[in-house]
Amino acid sequence: QGGARRAGIMTDVHRRFLQLLMTHGVLEERGVRRLQKHCYRVHGRTAAVEELEDFINNINSVLESLYIEIKKGATEDDGRPVYALVNLATTPVSKMASDFAENELDLFRKALELIIDSETGFASSTNILNLVDQLKGKKMRKKEAEQVLQKFVQNKWLIEKEGEFTLHSRAILEMEQYIRETYPDAVKTCNICHGLLIQGQSCETCGIRMHLPCVAKYFRSAPEPRCPHCNDYWPHEIPEVFNPDKEREAGTSKANKKPSRSRQH
Amino acid sequence: MSEQSKDVCDPDSAPQASNSEVHISPGVPGGPSQPASQAATLAAPESPPLGPIEAPLASPPPQAPSEEGDPKALQQAAEEGRAHQAPAAQPGPAPPAPAQLVQKAHELMWYVLVKDQKRMIIWFPDMVKDVIGSYKKWCRSILRRTSLILARVFGLHLRLTSLHTMEFSLVKALEPEELDRVALSNRMPMTGLLLMILSLIYVKGRGARESAVWNVLRILGLRPWKKHSTFGDVRKLITEEFVQQNYLKYQRVPHVEPPEYEFFWGSRASREITKMQIMEFLARVFKKDPQAWPSRYREALEEARALREADPTAHCPRSSVSED
Numbered sequence: 001q002g003g004a005r006r007a008g009i010m011t012d013v014h015r016r017f018l019q020l021l022m023t024h025g026v027l028e029e030r031g032v033r034r035l036q037k038h039c040y041r042v043h044g045r046t047a048a049v050e051e052l053e054d055f056i057n058n059i060n061s062v063l064e065s066l067y068i069e070i071k072k073g074a075t076e077d078d079g080r081p082v083y084a085l086v087n088l089a090t091t092p093v094s095k096m097a098s099d100f101a102e103n104e105l106d107l108f109r110k111a112l113e114l115i116i117d118s119e120t121g122f123a124s125s126t127n128i129l130n131l132v133d134q135l136k137g138k139k140m141r142k143k144e145a146e147q148v149l150q151k152f153v154q155n156k157w158l159i160e161k162e163g164e165f166t167l168h169s170r171a172i173l174e175m176e177q178y179i180r181e182t183y184p185d186a187v188k189t190c191n192i193c194h195g196l197l198i199q200g201q202s203c204e205t206c207g208i209r210m211h212l213p214c215v216a217k218y219f220r221s222a223p224e225p226r227c228p229h230c231n232d233y234w235p236h237e238i239p240e241v242f243n244p245d246k247e248r249e250a251g252t253s254k255a256n257k258k259p260s261r262s263r264q265h
Numbered sequence: 266m267s268e269q270s271k272d273v274c275d276p277d278s279a280p281q282a283s284n285s286e287v288h289i290s291p292g293v294p295g296g297p298s299q300p301a302s303q304a305a306t307l308a309a310p311e312s313p314p315l316g317p318i319e320a321p322l323a324s325p326p327p328q329a330p331s332e333e334g335d336p337k338a339l340q341q342a343a344e345e346g347r348a349h350q351a352p353a354a355q356p357g358p359a360p361p362a363p364a365q366l367v368q369k370a371h372e373l374m375w376y377v378l379v380k381d382q383k384r385m386i387i388w389f390p391d392m393v394k395d396v397i398g399s400y401k402k403w404c405r406s407i408l409r410r411t412s413l414i415l416a417r418v419f420g421l422h423l424r425l426t427s428l429h430t431m432e433f434s435l436v437k438a439l440e441p442e443e444l445d446r447v448a449l450s451n452r453m454p455m456t457g458l459l460l461m462i463l464s465l466i467y468v469k470g471r472g473a474r475e476s477a478v479w480n481v482l483r484i485l486g487l488r489p490w491k492k493h494s495t496f497g498d499v500r501k502l503i504t505e506e507f508v509q510q511n512y513l514k515y516q517r518v519p520h521v522e523p524p525e526y527e528f529f530w531g532s533r534a535s536r537e538i539t540k541m542q543i544m545e546f547l548a549r550v551f552k553k554d555p556q557a558w559p560s561r562y563r564e565a566l567e568e569a570r571a572l573r574e575a576d577p578t579a580h581c582p583r584s585s586v587s588e589d
């Protein structure tokens with residue numbers, strides 16, 4: 001029990017957890033905890049539910065030899081922790097391959113490239129659609145492409161915000177490896193957590209970048225935020241650190257839910 | 266019991282459907298065929314339309330591997346594309362390093378998991394084309410290892426559900442066989458919708474006319490012509506998507522003019538959902554005791570007993586589970 005990292009200890013609790021996590025694709029931490037409790041309950045285990053981190057590490061030690069892992073990430077805009085079962089072997093957009101036709105996959109690739117190259121981490125619908133003629137496979141019209149983009153949003157590969165597209169946290173979790181290996185020069189990373197960065201803030205003097213939740217944590221109680229690299233004044237608004245408890249309260253009172261939130265995955 | 270379910274899940278008389286892991290005869294020795302297509306690079310074939318599928322009921326845990334079904338048919342599928350095969354004059358290439366076979370097994374495992382996650386058909390020729398590629402000859406050992414991993418790590422059985430259509434599916438192998446409805450609360454809307462329809466069919470004891478289904482769905486505020494915020498195009502969902510996923514069958518009522526359609530349980534529903542689950546669902550929805558539908562409840566008990574008897578190794582959830 002308790003976090004022993006011995007490979008090969010899988011009980012039905014862990015198996016069910018894996019099954020259901022796989023079914024969901026990507027899950028927020030709240031949902032993951034509920035899932036864990038559910039699995040314990042189903043198998044009648046009255047033993048104390050293992051600490052989530054240990055529980056997951058335990059499973060991951062078994063998955064290691066299979067080149068898959070339960071990976072933890074965070075949404076880039078507000079820092080909610082999310083989990084997904086990912087394949088560590090580099091497979092180019094292979095997870096999507098079974099869902100989409102050749103030209104659709106190529107559209108995704110084009111959008112991905114635009115997103116990675118962009119300054120803001122967003123690619124405009126117009127710019128993506130203008131590349132429709134360059135797609136491999138069957139010819140696709142712009143109207144069609146618009147619908148395909150919506151399909152990507154529904155399947156949680158892209159997020160749309162006011163006509164612009166960026167990567168869903170799921171895509172980042174699942175494709176980080178692939179992205180780093182395919183676009184080694186264009187890829188941006190966070191100065192704090194060193195993870196892949198799509199959206200974030202950047203220092204206008206030295207150019208380093210940070211995820212919004214990383215900014216929030218780093219500057220949490222700083223009276224005067226300064227760039228960790230060049231010490232220049234940090235010119236952006238500092239967001240708040242994600243607090244799951246505050247979320248729950250806000251949920252029940254339904255107080256001022258910002259409209260943009262509803263479109264974020 | 267609804268006659269339709271009986272038609273679909275006819276476990277023992279289906280000669281081809283396999284109970285244990287599947288084994289396919291190795292290919293004829295010869296040169297390797299076209300170069301391997303790596304795990305789903307650009308491949309994204311649409312699953313071909315399938316005929317009716319014989320589906321075994323939840324079966325006993327994996328036994329010792331055995332030859333199953335008609336090896337020739339699958340072997341032919343594996344050889345697909347090798348139109349002009351020179352007679353086996355040259356010896357085959359040296360077998361790949363074990364590590365490579367292991368890697369292929371892992372790729373196949375992931376491939377199968379993703380297909381299942383998307384609720385897509387797992388088609389053997391696709392498996393060969395997208396994953397196994399030039400390792401066709403070692404298909405059998407790759408499949409065996411994949412099945413083993415899936416059983417040990419995920420508690421899932423990779424089962425050949427129809428030799429005729431060469432379709433596999435992932436079947437849960439854990440006790441108890443719950444619907445995990447709480448855990449699937451994200452998908453609850455879909456499951457709830459599906460269960461509504463399935464329970465209607467079950468309670469009627471035969472097919473449910475489309476008009477009857479819409480009467481029931483109206484209670485949930487769903488109409489055929491209205492787009493719903495969660496379900497979208499409901500009519501498309503139930504007449505196309507659920508049908509494609511084999512949860513429902515949607516058929517024309519014979520000899521009726523103007524044409525009418527009715528719904529039946531699909532093969533997948535019969536495999537994954539027990540009558541007892543339906544009774545529990547009904548009880549929850551109508552806030553009644555399941556015994557308020559006495560004859561259906563009796564049938565559900567019968568089925569539960571039959572399932573337990575078919576699986577003598579079934580144990581109560583409290584007992585520990587085998588590991589390595």
